[in-house]
Amino acid sequence: MTGIVVSIPAARRRAFLLVVALTVGLGSAVVLAPPATYAAPSAPTCTGPASRERADERDATAIARACGQRVEVTAQRDEYRQVFVEPSGETTIEQYAVPQRARTSAGTYEPIDTTLTVQADGSLAPVNTLAPVRFSGGGAGPFATLRTSAGQVSLSWPQALPKPRLDGDSAVYDNVFPDVDLRVRATGDGFTHVLVVKTRQAATHPGLRQIGYGLAADGVSVRSTGDGGVEAVDGAGRRVARGAVPIMWDSTEATTLDTKAVPGLRSTARVAGEAARKRPAKVRLGQNKLTLEPDAALLSDPATKYPVYIDPDWDTGWYHWAYSSEGGHTRSTDVGRVGRNDDGSGLYRTFIRFPVNGVFGKQVKGVKMYTILKHSWSCGSTPISLYFTGAIANTNPVGWSPGLLQRLATTSGHAHKGPNDCGNQPDAGLEFTSNEFKGLIQTAADQRWGDITFGFTAHDANGGESPLRTGGRRSIRRTPSSP
Numbered sequence: 001m002t003g004i005v006v007s008i009p010a011a012r013r014r015a016f017l018l019v020v021a022l023t024v025g026l027g028s029a030v031v032l033a034p035p036a037t038y039a040a041p042s043a044p045t046c047t048g049p050a051s052r053e054r055a056d057e058r059d060a061t062a063i064a065r066a067c068g069q070r071v072e073v074t075a076q077r078d079e080y081r082q083v084f085v086e087p088s089g090e091t092t093i094e095q096y097a098v099p100q101r102a103r104t105s106a107g108t109y110e111p112i113d114t115t116l117t118v119q120a121d122g123s124l125a126p127v128n129t130l131a132p133v134r135f136s137g138g139g140a141g142p143f144a145t146l147r148t149s150a151g152q153v154s155l156s157w158p159q160a161l162p163k164p165r166l167d168g169d170s171a172v173y174d175n176v177f178p179d180v181d182l183r184v185r186a187t188g189d190g191f192t193h194v195l196v197v198k199t200r201q202a203a204t205h206p207g208l209r210q211i212g213y214g215l216a217a218d219g220v221s222v223r224s225t226g227d228g229g230v231e232a233v234d235g236a237g238r239r240v241a242r243g244a245v246p247i248m249w250d251s252t253e254a255t256t257l258d259t260k261a262v263p264g265l266r267s268t269a270r271v272a273g274e275a276a277r278k279r280p281a282k283v284r285l286g287q288n289k290l291t292l293e294p295d296a297a298l299l300s301d302p303a304t305k306y307p308v309y310i311d312p313d314w315d316t317g318w319y320h321w322a323y324s325s326e327g328g329h330t331r332s333t334d335v336g337r338v339g340r341n342d343d344g345s346g347l348y349r350t351f352i353r354f355p356v357n358g359v360f361g362k363q364v365k366g367v368k369m370y371t372i373l374k375h376s377w378s379c380g381s382t383p384i385s386l387y388f389t390g391a392i393a394n395t396n397p398v399g400w401s402p403g404l405l406q407r408l409a410t411t412s413g414h415a416h417k418g419p420n421d422c423g424n425q426p427d428a429g430l431e432f433t434s435n436e437f438k439g440l441i442q443t444a445a446d447q448r449w450g451d452i453t454f455g456f457t458a459h460d461a462n463g464g465e466s467p468l469r470t471g472g473r474r475s476i477r478r479t480p481s482s483p
Contacts, residue, residue, distance in 0.1 A: 060085040077101065077109045079130065081358060093358040098321065099188060102130045114169035114186040124164070124171050126186035131241075131316040133191045135171045135184050138163035142216065143173070144184050144191050146314055148241050150234035151219020153314070155193065155290065157182065158212055170269075177205045183269050190241070190315035194269045197308040203299040215290040224285055239317065246281035246312040247272070248294055251305040269309055277303070281310060320353040320451075322392045324401040338384070339458035349401050351392045353453045359445040367441050369432040369454075373413040379422035381412035382458055386432040388440055389455035404455055408437040 045051055046067035053072040054060040060071040064085040070092065076083040079099035084092040101109040113127035122137035136143040138161050142154035157176060164171035170185040176195075179202035183194045195211070197203050215222060220232040220240060230243040249272035267273035279295035294310050323337050326347035337348035369386060376382060386409045390402035409432035416425045444452055 057083075057085065057091075061089060065089060074108075079103075079109065080355060083358075095354055095356070095358055099130055102128050102188075104128055112188045114188065116166055116169060116171060116186060118166075124166070126169065129186060130189040133186055135186070135191075136161055136164070136173075138173075142214070143171075143182070144193060144314075146190060146241060146316075148220060148232060148316055150238075150240045151217065151232075153220060153222060153232050153241060154214075154216040154218075156214030156216070158207075158214070177207050178202055180205065180208070185270070187313070187315065189317070190313065192311055192313035195310040196269055197299070197306065197310065199306050200304075203306070203308065208294055208299070209296065211292040211294070213290045213292065215285070215288055222285060222290075224283070228280060228283065230283060230285060230290070241314055241316050243283070243290075243312060243314050246283060246292060246310065247278060248281050248298060248308060248310040249273070249276040249278040250298065250308045252276050252303075253305070267307075267309065269311075272309070277301075277305075281312075283312070320392075322351050324349045324351065326400050338456045349455055349457055351389060351402055351453055351455045353392055353451050355451050356441070356444045356449055359441060360448050362445050364438050364442040364445060367433060367437040369409075369437075371430045371432075373415045373428040373430050375417045376414045376425075377416070378414060379416045379425070381414045383410050383412045384430065385410040385457045386437070387455040387457065389453050391453050402453065402455065404457070406436065406440070408432065408440060408454075409434040 044063045044066050046063075046069065051063055051067055051069070051071070053074050054063060055073070055075040057073045057076070060073045064071040064087050068087045070084045070086050073083040073085060073091075079101050080096045082094045084094070086092055100112060102112050104110050110128055112129055114129060115127050116124045116135065117127060118137070119125050119134070124135040124137060126133065132147040134142075134145045140156075140160045142156045143161055145152055145154040157173070159176070161173045161176065161182070164173050164184075166172075167183075169187075170183050173182040173184070176182045179198040181196040181198070183192075183196055185192045185194070195208075197208065202208075217232060220234055222230055222232050222243075225231050225242075228245040231239045232241040232243075234240050249267055251267040251273065252275045253266060253273060267276045272278055277298060279298045281295060282293040284291045284293070292310070292312060298304055299308060325337075338350050339348060385407055387404045388406040388408055389404055392402055411430050411432055413428040413430045414425060415428045416422050440452070443449075
């Protein structure tokens with residue numbers, strides 16, 4: 001069976017990028033003359049930062065035309081979007097399904113940076129993220145506090161914690177049980193807390209049978225969800241943060257792939273490997289307590305390869321993508337999957353939701369979406385299709401499967417990694433474009449849709465769906481007319 005792994009690279013690298021080009025002055029777009037008080041920049045300098053970004057779109061347009069280069073309109077920048085004026089006077093909007101920036105204390109939008117720094121009180125915090133989090137500098141008290149729009153949620157370890165080691169975006173509290181580390185990691189919109197069980201002997205510690213975290217909620221209420229996770233809700237019952245269903249995985253490695261060549265194929269504290277054995281863990285809520293119950297069978301199974309990772313995470317719902325498994329299998333949410341997996345776990349598809357309000361009232365002249373192919377099971381090219389699909393819920397995974405409403409485009413690629421005759425092939429860029437794709441975005445612009453959901457499938461030579469894995473950053477770029 002042929003198949004593909006498409007990786008969506010992590011922070012600040014493009015993967016799914018949709019380009020929508022819109023014609024200046026056509027359709028329902030309205031061209032407004034600048035007010036009499038507006039003074040265009042005189043003799044603009046075409047080098048340096050000031051020539052690449054301006055707050056005012058009129059200034060940006062004047063510089064773009066005079067200098068023959070694109071200029072960002074910073075007043076229209078937000079978590080998901082950047083707006084650029086091209087030398088032609090057209091405006092390009094780059095819209096992402098996952099946020100790339102967060103608002104700083106100065107009120108500007110800057111790239112998300114999860115690197116932990118020591119604060120004045122000894123606690124740890126990331127440089128710039130969507131959801132403010134604080135981690136313990138050691139001792140008693142909460143090891144993680146997540147602030148939301150309505151209040152905050154804090155988790156505590158049953159005993160005082162040692163001073164942590166800093167590892168980029170992670171605080172590592174060594175030996176919270178013998179040969180068991182607690183790794184707390186900042187994400188773009190929340191945090192994860194992973195127990196790393198290093199040895200089979202460590203897995204026999206009685207403390208791992210039921211792990212009782214202290215739970216404190218201020219301004220919000222925490223309740224169980226139907227899928228086995230938990231959520232924090234405000235006074236009106238609206239979700240403001242989510243604790244996903246905890247997943248645990250071992251370090252079993254694939255035998256036919258180069259696990260070092262492809263991110264996500266080898267188990268780490270961040271992601272389950274391709275061949276890792278995975279199980280959900282149970283969560284129970286009590287009075288000021290959250291109890292995590294790992295799967296005892298996985299810990300005791302002689303086939304389990306250590307270390308084993310037990311990974312609950314919390315987020316505030318900024319990320320708009322999900323995968324779907326025909327067999328209801330649970331996978332790491334660091335990557336998506338598309339196609340029929342060779343491990344026998346069935347069919348997978350990946351879905352992405354994009355806001356499209358930036359194209360309202362514009363005339364579309366072209367659409368493209370780009371992605372990066374990181375790994376394919378086949379040495380030869382395999383077709384990958386882009387669909388307009390039904391909507392997805394704010395969960396990951398979603399049930400099988402949002403409807404494939406319209407095939408928009410198909411492209412092919414290969415990037416095999418592993419001990420095969422074709423060796424480790426380089427990553428490959430993929431591009432999706434078609435008149436049908438263009439027509440869909442035009443409809444969204446005309447009818448003022450709030451968002452669009454896209455789905456990805458992969459196909460083998462016989463027309464069946466083949467394995468495809470995607471992971472990381474997803475984005476949409478479009479070029480609308482001037483307002």
